[in-house]
Amino acid sequence: MIKPGDGYKSIPKGGLILEGGNAKRYNTGGWRTKKPVLDKDRCINCHLCWAFCPDVSILSKDGVVSDQIDYDHCKGCGICANECPVNAIEMVKE
Amino acid sequence: MSSKVALTGNEALAQAMRQINPDVVAAYPITPQTAMVQTFSQFVADGEVDTEYVTVESEHSAMSATVGASAAGARAMTATAANGLALMWEVLYIASGTRLPIVMPVVNRALSGPINIHCDHSDAMGARDSGWIQLYAENAQEAYDNAIQALRISEHKDVMLPTMVNLDGFITSHAVESLEILADSDVKEFIGEYKAEHHLLDSKNPIAVGPLDLQDFYFEHKMQQSIAMENSKEVILEVAKEYKELSGREYEFFEEYKLDDAEIGIVALNSTAGTAKGAVDNLREQGVKAGLLKIRVYRPFPGEEIAEVLKSLKAVAVLDRAESFSTNGGPVFGDIRSILYNIKADVEVVNYIYGLGGRDIKVGEIESVYRDLEEIIDSGNVKNRVSHLGVRE
Amino acid sequence: MKLKEAAKTKERLTGGHRLCSGCGAGTATNLIMRASKNPAVVGCATGCLEVSTTIYPFTAWEDSFIHNAFENVAATISGVEAAYRSLVKQGKMDEEFDFIAFGGDGGTYDIGFQSLSGAMERGHNMVYICYDNGAYMNTGIQRSSATPKGANTTTSPAGKVIPGKQQYKKELTDIMVAHNIPYVAQASLFKPQDLLRKAQKAFETKGPAFINVIATCPRGWRSRAEKGIELTKVAADTCAWPLFEVEEGKWKLNYKPKKKKPIEEWLRQQGRFKHLFKKGNEHLIEEIQEHTDQRWEYLLEMCEKD
Numbered sequence: 033m034i035k036p037g038d039g040y041k042s043i044p045k046g047g048l049i050l051e052g053g054n055a056k057r058y059n060t061g062g063w064r065t066k067k068p069v070l071d072k073d074r075c076i077n078c079h080l081c082w083a084f085c086p087d088v089s090i091l092s093k094d095g096v097v098s099d100q101i102d103y104d105h106c107k108g109c110g111i112c113a114n115e116c117p118v119n120a121i122e123m124v125k126e
Numbered sequence: 127m128s129s130k131v132a133l134t135g136n137e138a139l140a141q142a143m144r145q146i147n148p149d150v151v152a153a154y155p156i157t158p159q160t161a162m163v164q165t166f167s168q169f170v171a172d173g174e175v176d177t178e179y180v181t182v183e184s185e186h187s188a189m190s191a192t193v194g195a196s197a198a199g200a201r202a203m204t205a206t207a208a209n210g211l212a213l214m215w216e217v218l219y220i221a222s223g224t225r226l227p228i229v230m231p232v233v234n235r236a237l238s239g240p241i242n243i244h245c246d247h248s249d250a251m252g253a254r255d256s257g258w259i260q261l262y263a264e265n266a267q268e269a270y271d272n273a274i275q276a277l278r279i280s281e282h283k284d285v286m287l288p289t290m291v292n293l294d295g296f297i298t299s300h301a302v303e304s305l306e307i308l309a310d311s312d313v314k315e316f317i318g319e320y321k322a323e324h325h326l327l328d329s330k331n332p333i334a335v336g337p338l339d340l341q342d343f344y345f346e347h348k349m350q351q352s353i354a355m356e357n358s359k360e361v362i363l364e365v366a367k368e369y370k371e372l373s374g375r376e377y378e379f380f381e382e383y384k385l386d387d388a389e390i391g392i393v394a395l396n397s398t399a400g401t402a403k404g405a406v407d408n409l410r411e412q413g414v415k416a417g418l419l420k421i422r423v424y425r426p427f428p429g430e431e432i433a434e435v436l437k438s439l440k441a442v443a444v445l446d447r448a449e450s451f452s453t454n455g456g457p458v459f460g461d462i463r464s465i466l467y468n469i470k471a472d473v474e475v476v477n478y479i480y481g482l483g484g485r486d487i488k489v490g491e492i493e494s495v496y497r498d499l500e501e502i503i504d505s506g507n508v509k510n511r512v513s514h515l516g517v518r519e
Numbered sequence: 520m521k522l523k524e525a526a527k528t529k530e531r532l533t534g535g536h537r538l539c540s541g542c543g544a545g546t547a548t549n550l551i552m553r554a555s556k557n558p559a560v561v562g563c564a565t566g567c568l569e570v571s572t573t574i575y576p577f578t579a580w581e582d583s584f585i586h587n588a589f590e591n592v593a594a595t596i597s598g599v600e601a602a603y604r605s606l607v608k609q610g611k612m613d614e615e616f617d618f619i620a621f622g623g624d625g626g627t628y629d630i631g632f633q634s635l636s637g638a639m640e641r642g643h644n645m646v647y648i649c650y651d652n653g654a655y656m657n658t659g660i661q662r663s664s665a666t667p668k669g670a671n672t673t674t675s676p677a678g679k680v681i682p683g684k685q686q687y688k689k690e691l692t693d694i695m696v697a698h699n700i701p702y703v704a705q706a707s708l709f710k711p712q713d714l715l716r717k718a719q720k721a722f723e724t725k726g727p728a729f730i731n732v733i734a735t736c737p738r739g740w741r742s743r744a745e746k747g748i749e750l751t752k753v754a755a756d757t758c759a760w761p762l763f764e765v766e767e768g769k770w771k772l773n774y775k776p777k778k779k780k781p782i783e784e785w786l787r788q789q790g791r792f793k794h795l796f797k798k799g800n801e802h803l804i805e806e807i808q809e810h811t812d813q814r815w816e817y818l819l820e821m822c823e824k825d
Contacts (some may be wrong), residue, residue, distance in 0.1 A: 034576035040346035040353075044226035045286060045337045047347050047575060048324055052825070054330035055535035055579035063540060079522035083711035084748045086532045086545025092526035105534025109541035109737075110745030123745075149605040152598055178605040180597055183637030187594035190587055194598025197585050198560070200605060202598065215586055326583040326599055327606070329558035329614060336586035337573035486525065 056105075060087065064108030066123040074120035080110035081121060103121040128308045128373065135266040135298035138305060139205070140165035141225070142273040144175055145313035146229075149200035152180035152191035156210040157243045158295040159233040163205055185210035189217035194342065196226035197335045199325030201277075207295060208235035210250045215256070221288045222257030223351065224336060227280035228288040231256075231273060234396065234447075235295040236483045239458075244484020245295040247395065251448040251457045257351055259289040259358055260425040261297045262395045267305040268422070269293040271375055277317045278365045284357040294397040296484065309374060316372055318374070355426045364425055379428035381420040382435060384410060388417030388498035391436065393462055394445040395421050396486055398480075402445075405492035408444075416496045421458070429465035436462070437471040441499040445492075445515075447481045455479070455512040474502050478513040491516055520554070520715045529581070530552040536579035539570040541744025543734030543751070544650045546708050547573075548621065551648055552728070554718035557771060559617040560603075562596040564626030565589035567657045567736075568650065590630040593638035593647060596620040600643045617722050618645040624665035625655040639698040639727045644722040647729045649691065652736035660739040664689040667759070667805055668810070672739070672790045677794035682803060688811055693727040696765045702728040702771075704764035708735070709752035712764070713773055715765060731807050733760045741790020750788060757785040758815040763822060772822040782808045 033054065034043050038121075044050055068090075068123045075096050082090040089106035113121040133141065140162050143151065144458040151170075153163040170179045177199060180195075182188045188204045195202035206214060211232055220227050232250050236242040261276060263269035269291060293299055308316075324333050339347060359379075366377040381399070384406050385391060394402050399420035409416040419435060436442055444463075446456025454460070459477035466473055478495055481487045495515065502508055531552035538545045539765035544567055552559070559582040563569035569586045572579040587595040596618050606612035620638075622631050627649040635647060654672050655661040662675040668687045671677040692705045702724040704717040714732065721728035733754055734748040742750055753776050754760035759782060762774040783804060786792040796802050 034343075036342065038343075038346075040349040043343065043346060043350075043576075044324070045347075045350055045354075046335075047337055047343070049334035049337055049573070049576055049578045050324060050331070052334075052578060052583070053530075053533045053581040055577040056533045058535035058537075058577050060535055060537060069141065077523070079526055080711070081680055083522050083550060084445075084708065086538060086540075086549070086624050086747070087536070088532060088545075088549050090531060092523075094522045095527060097526075101664050102534055107540035109747065111541060111546075111747050114745040115748050149609070150598060150601045152594075152601070176605060176609050178601040178608070180601045181641065182594060182597070183633060183640075187591060187597070187634050187637055188590035190594035191598030191601065193587055193597035194562070194585065194600075195602040195605075196598075198599040198602035200602035202602065217591065220587055326560045326585060327603060327612065327614075327616065328583070329616070332558075332581065332583040334573050334578035334580060334584040336573040337578065338570045338586075339575045343575050 059104050060107055061104045062065065064106060064126060066108045066110065066125055067103060067106065068101055068112050068121045069124050070101065071120045072099045074118050076118055078117060080115050080117065084111050084115050128306050130302050130306050132299050133266060134301050134302050135160065135269055135293050136161035136300065137165055138266040138270040138307070139273055141307055142270050143203060144169045145310050145433045146277055146317060147175045148177050148203040150178050150180060150195035150202040151204060151452065152182050152188045152195065153204045154182050154185045154188045154210060155474045156207050158235055158299045159205050159207040167229065183238040185213040189214040189221065192228050193217060193221050193224065193226060196228050197224065197325065198327050199322040200324060201320045203230065207233040208237055208249045211253060212237055213480040218253055218256040218258060220336065223347065226288060227286055229273065229276045229280055230288065231290065231291045231293065233272060233295045233299045233511040234292055239505050241380065242483040245297050245311045246482045246484065247447040248449070250292050253290065254425055254457060255475060257287065258425065259287055260292060261289060262292045262422055262424055264297065264397055264399045264420060266298055266303045269298060270305060270307060271373065271377065274313055274316065275365050275369050275377070279358060279361050281320055282361045285354050285361050287354050287358060292396065296482055297397045312372055329355070330365040339472060340433060351479065359426050359428065377422060379423045379431055381422065383418040383420065385417035385419060385435060387415055389440045389503065391417045391419055392443050392445060392495060393419045393421065393458065394491065395458065398445055398447065401487055402492050403487055405496065408489065409496055414496065427461055430462070432462065433465040433471065436466060437469060439473050441474040443499055444475060444477050446477060446479050449479055449482065474508055476502070476508060476510065477512045478515040485516050487516060520712065520719065522711060525553055525715055531555065531581045533579045533581065535577065536572045537574060538567060539738055541737045542567070543652065543708050543736065543747050544568045547650050547714065547732045547734050550711055550714050551718040554715050555617045555722050557615040557617045559619055560591045560599050562599070562620040562644045564592040564622035564631050565649065566623035566626050568621055568623065570657060573672055589626055591634045592620040592622050592631060593635040596645050597638045597641065597643045600645055620645060620647045622649055623657070624649060624651040624653060625663045625728050628665045628689050629663050631633065636698065639695065639700050639729065642726050645727055646724060647727065649731045650734040651731055652734045652739060654739050656736045656739045665719065669809055671794060672791070682794055682800060692731045700727045700729060702766055704730045705762055705795065706732040707751045707755055707760060707762055708733065709748050709755065710762065710774060713762060739791065742788060746788065753785050753788060756780045757782050758811050759816055761784045761815065763818060769825040770821040771825065782811050
């Protein structure tokens, strides 16, 4: 992994990034002013929130939407809460 | 076994491309390059190469697709001229900045406007700072030899930069010359297989090419590029040495023609060097100590080496087949004067801009340049630092 | 594909990309990439998606990625795909790959149009995705040929004399149909299953496929981030952005609103159309309505014919 402050002798040539998906390590959660909280009791597992999330932050495991939202990356847009057909997601002030 | 053949410059380059057998060629026709890609596409149609030929809709796409192919690990080539090169401009920098070893013949032609299809160097000179290695050729033989060597230079791990193989439009591209082409198997062996260190089609090791590179790393990547250009000098000479063993033909950064004891000299590129040799021979017969320095490698610029040769002359004329409109002379002139200044050489250097838009340059005109140099030595005065040779008032 | 099943596919676009909060391009890209069954090479035209997903030394793409310039993603992917074909032909490669080009509307309708047309005409095996947010959002909301009539952008501002953009948007999807490529579709975010299906179809297509997907831009549309998906439904219900596909020349409508809503509903929810609701501008909305109706009738006719 390339670190801030690395010099030209150690970084790959031509601006290549030599690994896939490493943006996972970049935290965008700090952009948020409100965070989504999922009420599992209300959730009907329709997966709309999962599909609509622009930040790939609604997680699904084995076909079940998780209430463990990826707050490292969720930017708090509120789309999930807005689209939830059963109002199972609430936007809560940080 | 190499063979002696009669070919135009375009045909010779098409033969070089056939022997290189690139995985991908993406090219667009433009005068005077057309015959090259036309001939090559016949090789594709006849199954003589493994190449996927991408018949792009513009030169911009030609360079773009070549970049894509090269980033995918393919040996990728294209060819162009003049306005085609100008249309590629943006992507030239992307190719070199991404460190892709693309080889591209450029059939030098005047840039519009007004539109003109004939030879000058305004196309390649404009691209001299694009991070491409630039090789120049006096004739079809040299252009062919440069193309084969360019592959090795570009793909060298310490270089990984693209190369332009320049030849003069019509004068070299369309005239039939007798030249020697190497055996297919010798070229194959000489260039070897290309294995990209990292490429897009390695699904187990995905990479990202061309990211947004901001204040924190862009400069470092440019520094690497600068070092690679510096490295290319040694590689160019190594490859030339190996090529000599194969072909018997010798190449260096430049050719010195009767410079050993010369007092006056001309610096020229491409086919004009051939004309200048005629002028030197005539003057030598008259006892004039004239010589010629023909630049083969213009980028990287072998400044120290050129200065070392020119410093013993009394006066030098640089012939530029391109106007820079700086009002201080052409591009090659600027480079030559600057390196002589570095070593504080006591040599007068003047500039002649000539041959724009394919205007003929004749032996007699070049002789007149040498006469001007003699006058500078005799009088100790430079009347015109920059002149335009062969233009009507 | 059911969403529940889609959720079992591998994540190909990761979090940590820096698209704006509520950006429709993120939703579209995540879903489309999940429809690909092979390793992919992704190309991006310069634009929001490109600058936000690959800020050195980070990439949000799990697959190999290439950005070349603004106007040449189709040509760039043409080159990658040609390299692949060459290597396969020479027996140096036998793995299946998907080749995908993403461009915003600026990079697709405008500056990348020639490159796109060339690549489609040549028949490369690639999927081109245009995420259409209706302006040059990356440079700060300048009008493109995809900007809807009347929209206030920074280069078609609503002023004292000129009320926003003067032209209707270019029907790029139709132009792609005219290239006679095997698969062309117009898709939307509010129908994720339809989008997944279309993407899957595009990937399965041998030869070029083109999908135009509307992508909300809260910044440029002057809309609320959480309304990003809802607005795309309004676009479909008012027929501002109809959903259809053209497979081997056959047109098919994919969404018919139960009751077609007036265009006003689409315009009213976005700040970029605010000036159209000023007194004296009623005729502008009428004109836009008329144009939308004509376009809808045309689509119905094309789809009924087939």
